[in-house]
Amino acid sequence: MKTIVWFRNDLRVHDHPALKNASECGEVLPVVILPDRAFPTASDWWVYKSLTHLQLKLVELGSELTILKGNPSSTLSLLAEETQADAIFFNGQVDPVSRKEEMVLLELESLSKVDIQRFDPNMLLDPSHLKTGAGQPYKVFGAFWKSLQQQKIPWPTAAPASLTNWAHEITGSIPLKESGLRSPFNWDATLEQAWEPGETASFEQWATFRDKRLQFYDFKRDFPSLNGTSRLSGYLASGNMGIRALWHAVKRAQEDGIAPQPEAFLRQLAWREFSYYQLFHFPDITERPLRSEFLNFPWLNDSSEFESWKAGKTGYPLVDAGMRELWETGTIHNRVRMVVASFLIKHLLVDWRMGAEWFRETLIDYDVANNTLGWQWVAGSGFDAAPYFRIFNPTTQSKKFDKSGEYIRRWIPELAKLPDVHLHEPQTASEDVLMTAGVVLGETYPLPIVDHSAARARALDAYALIKGKKEELR
Numbered sequence: 001m002k003t004i005v006w007f008r009n010d011l012r013v014h015d016h017p018a019l020k021n022a023s024e025c026g027e028v029l030p031v032v033i034l035p036d037r038a039f040p041t042a043s044d045w046w047v048y049k050s051l052t053h054l055q056l057k058l059v060e061l062g063s064e065l066t067i068l069k070g071n072p073s074s075t076l077s078l079l080a081e082e083t084q085a086d087a088i089f090f091n092g093q094v095d096p097v098s099r100k101e102e103m104v105l106l107e108l109e110s111l112s113k114v115d116i117q118r119f120d121p122n123m124l125l126d127p128s129h130l131k132t133g134a135g136q137p138y139k140v141f142g143a144f145w146k147s148l149q150q151q152k153i154p155w156p157t158a159a160p161a162s163l164t165n166w167a168h169e170i171t172g173s174i175p176l177k178e179s180g181l182r183s184p185f186n187w188d189a190t191l192e193q194a195w196e197p198g199e200t201a202s203f204e205q206w207a208t209f210r211d212k213r214l215q216f217y218d219f220k221r222d223f224p225s226l227n228g229t230s231r232l233s234g235y236l237a238s239g240n241m242g243i244r245a246l247w248h249a250v251k252r253a254q255e256d257g258i259a260p261q262p263e264a265f266l267r268q269l270a271w272r273e274f275s276y277y278q279l280f281h282f283p284d285i286t287e288r289p290l291r292s293e294f295l296n297f298p299w300l301n302d303s304s305e306f307e308s309w310k311a312g313k314t315g316y317p318l319v320d321a322g323m324r325e326l327w328e329t330g331t332i333h334n335r336v337r338m339v340v341a342s343f344l345i346k347h348l349l350v351d352w353r354m355g356a357e358w359f360r361e362t363l364i365d366y367d368v369a370n371n372t373l374g375w376q377w378v379a380g381s382g383f384d385a386a387p388y389f390r391i392f393n394p395t396t397q398s399k400k401f402d403k404s405g406e407y408i409r410r411w412i413p414e415l416a417k418l419p420d421v422h423l424h425e426p427q428t429a430s431e432d433v434l435m436t437a438g439v440v441l442g443e444t445y446p447l448p449i450v451d452h453s454a455a456r457a458r459a460l461d462a463y464a465l466i467k468g469k470k471e472e473l474r
């Protein structure tokens, strides 16, 4: 049997049941179909590097990756016809665009004689499996997590031992370097310093985290200057690492006594699962707030304040440090993600969808489910979200989670010489202190673009406006 294996957000050979099953049925043609994108994003850079790695892995196993561009279903249909393929295997995804692609493929008349099979390794469990006692999807994380912990998570599939190549000249196939995935900015050099994408690197990253940081995760995860989290999100988002493989690896580390209490980390993997689960059950949430009263929110969307936020020039050091870290490295620590998102939504009254779009362009770990639900959580418009009226004070957050200012000093060198006591709010320093530190507010570093107390009061007024207008749409 000749099987096309369609690679998507699963750029790996382990825990890839589509590839494994195809390898057991005969000859295999691995293929990836890239979108025609005018403007590559930071995560496209990650995909580019992952594909470079995947090509090598497939060659080691005896096969080759074919790279095509275009609409997935019509491209696969033409490919199946050209190569006289018997089957197309792929792993499913839950986001609405990918699900639509799958539906179209499954219903194509031209493929009616081709055996099309969908496998399901990209979540811990099939999202239609977990339901409340009333048979409804969970809307509260606590209950979802409790239920998930009682389930048996399927084991990951092993990588195929070898692949039987299916030599064929493919019309329209392109070399990777012509894929258009390279970043137009000067990102590549800085991203390359910060990250090494690919399946092998994902295992190395996991092993380092397991041995050095997993047991301290719960204590260190909230402090951006400490290297306390796994930094696995890029690998998970592109599928360099399978989520089931990671889940079972954590359990093994627990059994082996390397990390006797890994619950806090497993809980974060469950947040990923919950995001995917919600996107599966409520596919329009990338555009619509889950709580319908937020449809009427009076956003201001001031473009110059939005630009200041993007550039890390709001005058709030923790916010600015996070936004600059994002631009330099394609990531932000989770605590700081919450602070920058809250600042945009609540202090500036900018629609969360504009922030989510900026993250889509700049995050190396961009993941439509995690990103959407992260923003809806901060906005208070998600089901089990932070209440809107709980407004982060960026200065208090800064003093609490970056007390010694190590993180701020790393990303805002122009403030580095300020004493700790003024680092979190430079406008409180005297002229003398500022001068000694070489800071000229409004010139070398901006004054706060909004006053915290006034912005807080304005946000609460805006929230009061929509509170009375709740109409239950779901």
Ligand SMILES: Cc1cc2nc3c(=O)[nH]c(=O)nc-3n(C[C@H](O)[C@H](O)[C@H](O)COP(=O)(O)OP(=O)(O)OC[C@H]3O[C@@H](n4cnc5c(N)ncnc54)[C@H](O)[C@@H]3O)c2cc1C
Pocket (backbone or CB within 6 Å): 221, 229, 230, 231, 232, 233, 234, 236, 237, 268, 269, 271, 272, 273, 275, 332, 333, 334, 335, 337, 338, 341, 359, 363, 365, 366, 367, 368, 370, 371, 372, 374, 375, 378
């Ligand atoms: C506004 C906002 C936007 C976000 N956008 C994304 C995104 O596009 N892609 C993304 O992967 N994560 C996103 N997150 C979630 C979280 O910030 C990142 O997953 C985390 O910072 C990645 O670092 P890590 O791998 O070291 O995480 P760890 O703390 O080591 O966690 C391990 C893994 O668990 C998952 N995870 C952790 N926290 C969350 C969470 N709150 N929600 C869902 N999954 C989680 C991730 O897959 C992560 O890699 C967002 C959060 C917010 C508040």
